[in-house]
Amino acid sequence: MAEYLFGKEVADKITEQLQDEVDILRAKGIIPKLEIIRLGENPEDLAYERGAINRMKRCSISVAITQLPREISHKDFMEKFYKINDNSHVHGILLLKPLPSQIIEKEVNNAINPIKDIDGMHPLNMAKIMAGDDTGMIPCTPKAVLSMLDYYNINLEGKKVVIVGRSLVFGKPASMLCLNKNATVTVCHSRTKNLQEECAAADILIVAIGKSKMITADYVKDGAVVIDVGINVDEEGNLCGDVETESVYDKCSAITPVPKGVGSVTTTMLAEQVIKGAKIINKLI
Ligand code: NDP
Helix, strand or coil: CCEECCHHHHHHHHHHHHHHHHHHHHHCCCCCEEEEEEECCCHHHHHHHHHHHHHHHHCCCEEEEEEECCCCCHHHHHHHHHHHHHCCCCCEEEECCCCCCCCCHHHHHHHCCCCCCCCCCCHHHHHHHHHCCCCCCCCHHHHHHHHHHHHCCCCCCCCEEEEECCCCCCHHHHHHHHHHCCCEEEEECCCCCCHHHHHCCCCEEEECCCCCCCECHHHCCCCCEEEECCCEECCCCCEECCECHHHHHCCCCEECCCCCCCHHHHHHHHHHHHHHHHHHHCCCC
16 A cells, blocks of 8 residues: 655644744744735736745744736836845745746846745755755755655665656756755656656656646556656646556555645745745844
């Protein structure tokens, strides 16, 4: 019988630790604060924002929301962005994405104060991941996956990890984090030849492609650990991952469900990074 790796218990345990850290900061007069920047009213952004607000509340982190029109010019956006970036009471900035096409994302990533860059998109934070330097900000979803593996005592050392997906938000940083844990890492993408063969060689298969239930049992080695990062909607309108959980469950040793898997831990990582930002800004670490 495979084990389901549920995210909630991981998130709850980390939240408890974060609450204690916030209590210590508040006793020193420091109130960790997250600023969410949203362009327009995209339902997915609103859903993510609600999840983030709930998690911050549970950790006693203060939240402010800046809503801007989706059609705002790049210049006007940057003006507003710099004001938030320069506000010393803000310790973390969450810019909801995807951004509209007129906003030059690279410029925003270069402009953000690396300490407030809780999504880990500033080049300095990326370089720190490459260098195995954990003083930087790490993108929340790869960080959530590593936290889940750690919580469930799944050791990466010497394991063959296959990551499907090479995005900047997930696949690339996840590959470096696994490498830093001494795994042997293969990164696959849409041009990978023999994807099925590559995946079926994995001790730990991590999938983040955005294709409903694409990874079936044929892609999975007997007894592998399967981490499903995908969040999609199936033909019946239900949330599902990139992995066909029902068929893979009988073959693997452990699998993250969707929903209730990785996604539940991601917002907790946001909270962790805001607190880290507050500590760095106040020279406590
Ligand atoms: P992107 O669209 O940025 O990247 C998708 C990656 O998958 C690309 O590298 C792409 O390859 C690869 N890919 C696409 N189709 C195939 C295929 N048929 N075979 C092999 N590789 C393929 O997506 P994200 O990384 O942003 O997100 C991936 C998934 O994770 C989505 O479902 C998203 O909703 C989910 N997600 C979940 C989060 C959570 O908290 N659980 C947070 C963030 C994302 P190529 O580079 O060649 O195009």
